[in-house]
Amino acid sequence: MSTSTAAPGTQQEQAYYGDTYLFESAATVVAAGTDGDVAWAAVSPNIFHPKGGGQPSDEGTLNGIPVIPSRGDDGLVVLTGGPELAPLAAGTAVECAIDAALRKRHAALHTAGHVLGHLGEARGWTSAGHSHYPGQARLDFSPEGLEAGLATPEQREQIRAELQEAFDAVLARGGSVSAAMDGAGHRVVTIEGVNSEPCGGTHVARIEDLAGVRVLELKIKRGALKVRYEAEHI
Known part of the structure; x- marks a missing residue:
């Protein structure tokens, strides 16, 4: 992944740690970039649980666009979208939602x-x-x-x-x-x-x-x- 405007030591609040039932949240992009033609972003607070520990990842949307969460090499939970997700810049305000059921x-x-x-x-x-x-x-x-x-x-x-x-x-x-x-x-x-x-x-x-x-x-x-x-x- 190539990162855009991601500061070293970027912090990300894992909101899902504290509230399983937080299904929607306003957030701010703290790191973003592209992997080939695919855009990705890390947001904080983050409500998305990534795959791991025997549990599958959440499914949800970023600004209404479907995304898949995963754990990056730097420990950040990153959200990867399809071609509909345009590249974002750090500091951008976004709306996040997950599949509650x-x-x-x-x-x-x-x-x-x-x-x-x-x-x-x-x-x-x-x-x-x-x-x-x-x-x-x-x-x-x-x-x-x-x-x-x-x-x-x-x-x-x-x-x-x-x-x-x-x-x-x-x-x-x-x-x-x-x-x-x-x-x-x-x-x-x-x-x-x-x-x-x-x-x-x-x-x-x-x-x-x-x-x-x-x-x-x-x-x-x-x-x-x-x-x-x-x-x-x-």
Whole structure:
């Protein structure tokens, strides 16, 4: 990317860190340029979550023009548009909007993934990966620490039912979901009564905002356990 009028050390407020439900915002271009014939811009405050951490990127518009957010090499979240997006200059005032329904879906899947991951670790499992994509949401657990009773489909179905029951208990109890920066500058997401862990994704405001949570399937692949799940926002 070739940058126009981007000052060294440019700062960008990540507004989505503090408010999952901020779907529209006025902003100012803090860096901009072109990549071939494609214009891009970084704005602040930024409401767009870029792809990362197992969560897909938001979809939205910049001045009404569709853009795709991504994380640049310098750490800025940059918005790339199609041919309709004209090159912008730093200091330009713009209007940003994201797809609210998609944002809430991503947040629900991410929060549900944290809860389900905690329930797996409570059984002695070791997290080894995750995806919070709609229709593809799953948690991976390494072979180390897996209990013996996972060999047959019947055994895995029993444990799936136990995980569902445990998740339903978390939903019934409810609680807040919050995020804050720790002393080292890392963002930590805390789900009340569940856990706290570093995370840069979007999350629901309360556990009660989750709906349609289903533990779909437990599957063993190359010795590792894959737990598929689904979740929606109320």
